[in-house]
Amino acid sequence: xxMIEYPDISCWDQLIxxxxxxxxxxxxxxxxxxxxxxxxGDEALxxxxxxxxxxxLKTLQVTPEEIEAAFKAADPALIEAMTLAxxxxxxxxxxxxxxxxxxxxxxxxxxxxxxxxxxxVGIYVPGGSAPLLSSLxxxxxxxxxxxxxxxxxxSPPDRNGGIHPSILAAAKIAGIDTLFxxxxxxxxxAMAYGTESVPQxxxxxxxxxxxxxxxKQQVSLSGVAIDLPAGPSEVAVLADxxxxxxxxxxxxxxxxxxxPDSQVMLITDSRTLADGVKGALSAALTDLxxxxxxxxxxxxxRIILVHTLDExxxxxxxxxxxxxIINTADAADLAGQVRNAGSVFIGPYTPESAGDYAxxxxxxxxxxxxxxxxxxITLESFKKIITFQEIDxxxxxxxxxxxxxLAREEGLEAHRKAVAVRLQKG
Numbered sequence: 001x002x003m004i005e006y007p008d009i010s011c012w013d014q015l016i017x018x019x020x021x022x023x024x025x026x027x028x029x030x031x032x033x034x035x036x037x038x039x040x041g042d043e044a045l046x047x048x049x050x051x052x053x054x055x056x057l058k059t060l061q062v063t064p065e066e067i068e069a070a071f072k073a074a075d076p077a078l079i080e081a082m083t084l085a086x087x088x089x090x091x092x093x094x095x096x097x098x099x100x101x102x103x104x105x106x107x108x109x110x111x112x113x114x115x116x117x118x119x120x121v122g123i124y125v126p127g128g129s130a131p132l133l134s135s136l137x138x139x140x141x142x143x144x145x146x147x148x149x150x151x152x153x154x155s156p157p158d159r160n161g162g163i164h165p166s167i168l169a170a171a172k173i174a175g176i177d178t179l180f181x182x183x184x185x186x187x188x189x190a191m192a193y194g195t196e197s198v199p200q201x202x203x204x205x206x207x208x209x210x211x212x213x214x215x216k217q218q219v220s221l222s223g224v225a226i227d228l229p230a231g232p233s234e235v236a237v238l239a240d241x242x243x244x245x246x247x248x249x250x251x252x253x254x255x256x257x258x259x260p261d262s263q264v265m266l267i268t269d270s271r272t273l274a275d276g277v278k279g280a281l282s283a284a285l286t287d288l289x290x291x292x293x294x295x296x297x298x299x300x301x302r303i304i305l306v307h308t309l310d311e312x313x314x315x316x317x318x319x320x321x322x323x324x325i326i327n328t329a330d331a332a333d334l335a336g337q338v339r340n341a342g343s344v345f346i347g348p349y350t351p352e353s354a355g356d357y358a359x360x361x362x363x364x365x366x367x368x369x370x371x372x373x374x375x376x377i378t379l380e381s382f383k384k385i386i387t388f389q390e391i392d393x394x395x396x397x398x399x400x401x402x403x404x405x406l407a408r409e410e411g412l413e414a415h416r417k418a419v420a421v422r423l424q425k426g
Contacts, residue, residue, distance in 0.1 A: 037189035062179040070168035085358040092360030096379040108395020117147035122191030124206030131164035140174035146382035156183020185215035192219035232261040236321035245276035260296035
């Protein structure tokens with residue numbers, strides 16, 4: 001990792017830039033895949049699967065027997081771990097159910113809102129080098145809690161034509177029985193527009209590579225809702241001299257191993273700690289299975305040496321990380337200064353891995369500085385808000401003249417008359 005010592009605030013915007021990619025080339029390729037799926041449906045999905053996943057399928061949908069067999073064959077310790085994670089995810093999201101009371105904004109004018117489940121939601125689950133069964137749990141469980149009527153999942157098949165068994169076992173635990181063996185941009189297109197096999201969904205959730213991310217962005221332009229802007233994974237760690245360098249090294253690597261385009265940041269006021277973390281990283285990388293991936297990510301990552309931790313927090317709020325770990329003596333106090341972050345991990349015994357898997361919070365979070373304006377996934381992400389109002393004659397007499405004046409100012413006469421005629425006849 002490159003160390004930047006005491007950078008002036010004028011340099012911060014340059015330091016918080018994420019790794020660039022060949023977006024234009026990706027966008028064109030994704031557009032071609034989406035157009036192909038819209039025109040040819042299942043035929044295009046099968047052709048894309050053969051071309052990209054190197055397997056020829058006869059059918060796209062996972063059978064109930066495949067799900068059941070994967071669940072029964074799974075390691076009991078894995079089932080136990082997934083069950084614990086599912087329980088905590090369920091507890092955390094269940095308490096997010098909001099009740100909105102009726103409000104009388106003026107005499108005789110009553111307003112309220114109702115949270116209504118999105119009828120059809122699709123979940124994308126990466127299944128390549130890292131089968132993200134945790135993402136299925138994180139998205140399927142709140143979707144079910146929210147009351148979504150149809151929940152389907154798509155995940156790429158392996159060379160044998162099956163979805164990774166741990167993903168199927170997670171689907172069983174989460175209560176999802178409609179899965180399709182399709183990945184990449186073609187899966188997003190299928191859920192967005194529907195094919196002979198894959199039903200059309202109203203909102204699409206889930207992480208993915210650059211092609212999946214661009215596909216979600218493109219289908220959103222035609223009215224299909226998506227969860228949030230997402231890109232490569234990232235973490236910022238704020239630490240002081242009391243932190244354990246080995247803890248921090250593994251925290252940084254837990255994001256770096258996601259992909260070569262991931263980015264990690266260590267912000268500290270201690271040069272001694274920074275040097276210690278660099279040494280711990282070298283030692284930890286020695287036997288890391290995804291060493292090559294992590295090393296590429298670390299090459300685009302930075303250690304920022306700051307004068308004070310308060311200055312470090314200001315830098316972090318400018319960076320707006322997906323994940324923020326605060327491992328300092330006064331971590332709880334510094335957490336109160338957070339304005340921009342997807343999810344915050346406080347103290348030495350709160351690794352980001354906990355939020356990825358089993359603490360209960362959702363790990364689907366905004367990246368690429370989108371945490372400045374976006375939240376991570378919550379129960380309400382699977383719902384929509386419908387507002388209601390009911391006005392009696394007295395209420396309309398009370399606010400009607402104001403409505404008429406405002407409509408007249410905007411030059412919208414029919415708006416004014418819709419009120420005036422009621423006041424005249426009431």
